[in-house]
C-alpha cells in the first residue's frame with residue numbers, strides 16, 4: 001500500500017548522555033543488516049535433563065533499545081506524513097543482533113511533493129516525520145532563495161537503517177542507525193541548477209556554503225543530533241541527523 005502522510009513529534013530513542021560519534025555512511029544493505037540468528041543452544045548433558053547447558057553465548061556487547069511505537073502513535077505519525085505529502089509504505093518488522101531492528105519500519109520514496117528520497121530507505125515513522133518537517137520548514141525555503149529559481153527534486157542519502165556500531169567500529173555502542181533513528185544526507189538535486197553536496201565549505205563564501213549552513217543549522221530544530229563537515233573526519237561528506245532521545249532533551253548539533 002502506498003500512502004502519503006506525516007506525523008508529529010514523538011520522542012523515542014535511547015541513549016544516555018554519551019555524545020554520539022557517528023561514522024561514515026555505508027549504503028544500507030538490509031539483507032545483511034538484520035539477522036535474528038542466535039547461537040545454537042548447547043546440548044544437554046546426557047542423563048541429566050535438568051542440567052543447565054554450558055554457556056556458549058559470546059560475551060555481551062553493548063546493545064541498543066528500540067523505542068516502542070504504539071499503533072496510535074504510528075497512526076498519528078502517518079497522518080502527519082500525509083500532510084507533508086510524503087510517499088511511504090509501512091513494512092514488516094525488522095530485527096537484528098544487539099538490539100538492532102525496527103518494529104514498524106517505513107520506506108520513504110518522496111519526502112515532499114515532487115521531492116524524491118533515495119536510494120531505498122527504511123526508518124521509524126518518527127524519523128521520517130522529522131525529515132519531512134526539516135525539508136518542508138528549512139530545505140524548501142532555503143531552495144527558494146537560490147538565485148537560479150531552482151526547484152528541489154531529490155535528496156540523496158548514504159544510509160538510513162543499518163545494523164552497525166557507531167563509526168563502524170567492531171566494539172562500542174550501537175549507532176542510532178541500527179534502530180531506524182538516523183539518516184546520512186549526502187546531497188540535494190535541483191531542477192534549474194547543479195546539485196549541492198555536503199562537503200567542507202567553510203570560508204568558500206558562495207551560495208552553496210550559505211545553503212549548506214542554512215539547512216544544517218535548521219536541522220537542529222527537527223533532529224536532536226546533527227553532525228557534518230568539521231565535526232570529525234568521518235562526517236566530511238554527509239550530514240548525520242538522528243532523533244536520539246537524551247536526558248534533559250539535550251541536542252548535539254555541530
Ligand SMILES: [Zn+2]
Pocket residue numbers: 022023025177182183184240241
Ligand atoms: Zn550517520
